[in-house]
Amino acid sequence: MDLYEYQGKAYLARFGVPVSPGGVADSGDEVAALAEELGFPVVVKAQVLTGGRGKAGGVKLAGDREEAKRCAEAMLGTDIRGHTVRRVWVEHATDIAREYYASFTLDRSAKAHLAMVSAKGGVEIEQVAEEDPTAIARLHIDPYFGFSEAQAEALVRQAGLDQEARAGAAEVLAKLYRCFVEGDADLVEVNPLVLATDGRVHALDAKVTLDDNAAFRHPEWAEFAGTEELDERERHAKSYGLQYVGLDGFVGIIANGAGLAMSTCDVVNQVGGKPANFLDIGGGASAEVMARALEVISSDKSVRSIFVNIFGGITRGEEVANGIVTALGRVDIKVPMVIRLDGTNAELGRDILRSVESSTVISAPTMMGAARTAVELAGGK
């Protein structure tokens, strides 16, 4: 789960990382009141889960109440790189001396934690990495031993942070690492990490991605739920506990297993179609799950045909087929559907499917053949 800046800052603050005092609001009047409390000048920042807000007009400085209100109202409801601005964050403006970059993430190829620190912060770090890779100091941390004070100090030196910022930055790094590990984050990124003119080092932005698998030991994450950016279809699927990702095509996809579901999207594409979604119903493919999946897919108005791609393993072909038959009895499907059933006892399964076959419910034995039929029935490209 990706956190908004205001949530990320609150999360960092829990681990002692210094952030500017501020607040979140969704109307101009609220922003004005908050700004008054915080003291001018303030910075008003659009809360969207995308980078490059500054360039898109999503970060503005305001010198008084009226200006703060105006800035907020100009941002709220607008679109930044495909994301609607629903809230803004207001904080007291910082007198910035220097801007740095700091992050912790998991480096999968090294199977270790990776710390990255740069004296060139405040800009897109991918660009820095491309143009001047030596400007980013990198350190692999063994998760078994953790991140020591000495490592933090060496890292800020190596990154070439200004002398007066080093002690403060090393301290912030130690706290960020704790947030990353104990806070069960996949990513903790601060850009910029600033040295203020008063000598303090603190986080001016926060990008935090939480590991959904760790939610069971973080009841406090409940407050972040419900603010995710999901489209209507995704919300529906999520309420059913389905692994669903909305895409922009017209062939609805249902498959068991994430790999097979991805592969199904790929073959639909290969034969000239476009997948409307990715949907993994898991290994079991029971009638209950199948019915829910069909319900979600058929409520998507852009879907012109459905491709059900199931491989029977432990759950045998006849069980899967019975599940599909039951599901079809429960959900009213208005578009043509192609079912490809393969694997353990696939033939028994296909025999069962014969009872529901028609000109719009078609069983096809191969993945490629089924994909072609599904795309044809959708009216081609």
Add this chain to the structure above:
Amino acid sequence: MSIFVNSSTKVVVHGLTGGQARFHGLRNRDYGTKVVAGVNPAKGGQEVEGIPVFANAQEAKAATGANASFVAVPPKAAPGSVLEAAAAGMEVIVCITEGIPAQDEARMYAELRHKYPKSRLIGPNCPGVITPGECNIGITAGEIALGGGPVGIVSRSGTLTYQALYELKQMGIGVTTCVGIGGDPVPGTSFVDCLAAFQQDPDTKAVLMIGEIGGTGEEEAAEFINERVTKPVVAYIAGVTAPPGRRMGHAGAIISGNKGTAVAKMQALTRAGAKVASNPTEAGAMMAEVVKNL
């Protein structure tokens, strides 16, 4: 021959007394796997369908000579069980558990490497490993696999692995060993580990590799194939059409920027000399062609 597991592998099932572990553990035994013991700290001394249950892996090993562990306990308990198995000296540990927090997984991997470098972890979040006709640890439906070689399979995806086993069987092509390495961020066994083992195994004459978007495991495999693998490799990568930055089910299947895309992986594998298929059916056909020319 085979890699990692064979007819002399003796398996301890952690949590055999209930849930997923019991279901799959007993299935594995029905397949012919030597399931010699179960483990449950509260139920030592009991039996499950004739299989003795011990309080911990160490006792189970001492009493039965087990050399492998099957871990199918919930995410909270899985890292503890894996480390317990390693401490008991198990050579192979298969962990199918899905949903282990990434931080726990990274720490578990590091601890294994430091303290128990001789134990091989397969998984987590994987279908397991099967040497058809000899040993099946995990959730693969044994009947879809034909044994005897000459093909070795390594895969990051569950259903696509079954698909591959099944397609080869339909064509009468046997498999030495099929390893599902799982889609998690820190797999205990990598593509490279499996390719190295298949390269060493005299009965494996060709390797089928199934990858997906995200991570860099396939790129590392390509490098290894280029330098060390002399046996033919057929590869398939799922997720060409996956949008960047979106999570597609597996924790592993996430891409950011242009790193870890299916296209980048396919190009790397092609450059390394692997035959790269654009869909699972084509992968099967390509492998049939390779086997014909062996």
